[in-house]
Amino acid sequence: MEVCAQSEWILGNCVHELEGSVIPSHFKRLTPIGPVLPSSTLQRASAKDNLFTTSLWTEEDSCLQWLDAQKPKSVLYVSLGSIAIVDKDQFHELALALEAAKLAILWVVRDDLTGEKGTQLPEGFLERTQERMKIVSWSPQVLVLSHSAIGGFLTHCGWNSSMEALSMGxxxxxxxxxxxxxxxxxxxxxxxxxxxxxxxxQKPVGRENITAQVGKLMLEHEGEVVRARAMEVRHLMLKAVEEGGSSFNNLQAFVSWMKALPS
Structure with a gap:
């Protein structure tokens, strides 16, 4: 925080229209320039137009072809990020919950998700779920979230993942x-x-609880409400990065300041 207090500029992956009421009172130097994503991604361009990646893991592109075969907004995407460790009991509860949900699911299961190399799925899990579930060790997440088949995201709430999802509605x-x-x-x-x-x-969160919440998001009215709101936020974000938008103008102001610095 001391470094932040001494900084002329702090650029944030956030949007003024969402957080403008908080920023002045808490972070006066913070300048929102989000969402920080390639413009082609924001416009839902095809995978071949999105060659940019910052992933620390090897991405499995095969999931994109799998998504191509799914119905619009029918797939639940599940990823708990690149760092979180889930104990074995919780991992098994999650696996059995997703199986019970009876939905099309794309699940990112890192090799070290349970803290040990080689995460073990419940016995017979792959055979029982292979017709409606795709499991990868890592995904090209921005492309996944921009795919028309994705209807919801079970997320660990990392900020980058959250902004990526909302940018896609x-x-x-x-x-x-x-x-x-x-x-x-x-x-x-x-x-x-x-x-x-x-x-x-709660440790662990029970499978019945997880299945119920997945159902609410993907199949019930509560999910329809948040889906509509997420789409509203997407449009708000798109306006922010368009020419004349709040994030566009903030970034332009920063660039102008940089250019004016003595060489």
Whole structure:
């Protein structure tokens, strides 16, 4: 915070129209320039037009072809991020919950998700779910979220993932794992773009609870409400980065300041 206080500019992956009421009172030097994503992605361009990636993991592009074969807004995307560790009991509860949901699901299962190399799925799980579930070790997430087949995102509430999802109008099932993710979840719920996982701090969160919340997001009226709100936020974000929009103007102001610095 001391460094921030001494900085002339702090550029944030956020949007004035969503957080403008908070920024002046708490972070006067913070300048929103979000969403920070390639313009082609924001316009839902095809995968071949999106060659930009910052992923620390090897992405499995095969999931995009799998998504091509699914119905619009029918797939639940599940990813708990690149760092979170889930204990074995919770992992098995999640797996059995997703199986019970009877939905098309794209699930990112990192090789170290349970803290040990080689995450083990419940016995017979792959055979029982292979017709409607795709499991990858890592995905090209921005391209996944921009795909028309995605109808919801069960997320750990990392800020980048949240901004990526909202930029695409994807509603969220909020399951924070640690650190700022709990605050992020509260903020996203306040914006009306996601449903909270009930008893999220319980260890483990039971399979029945997870299945019920997945159903609410994907199949029930509550999900329709947050889906509509998420789409509203997408349009708001698109306007922010268009010429003359708040994020566009803020970035232009920063560039002008940089150009005016003595060489």
């Amino acid at each position: 994807v509603p969220l099932l909020l399951w924070p794992q640690f650190a700022d993710q709990y605050i992020n979840a509260d903020t996203l719920a306040k914006w009306g773009v996601g449903l909270k996982m009930t008893d999220a701090r």
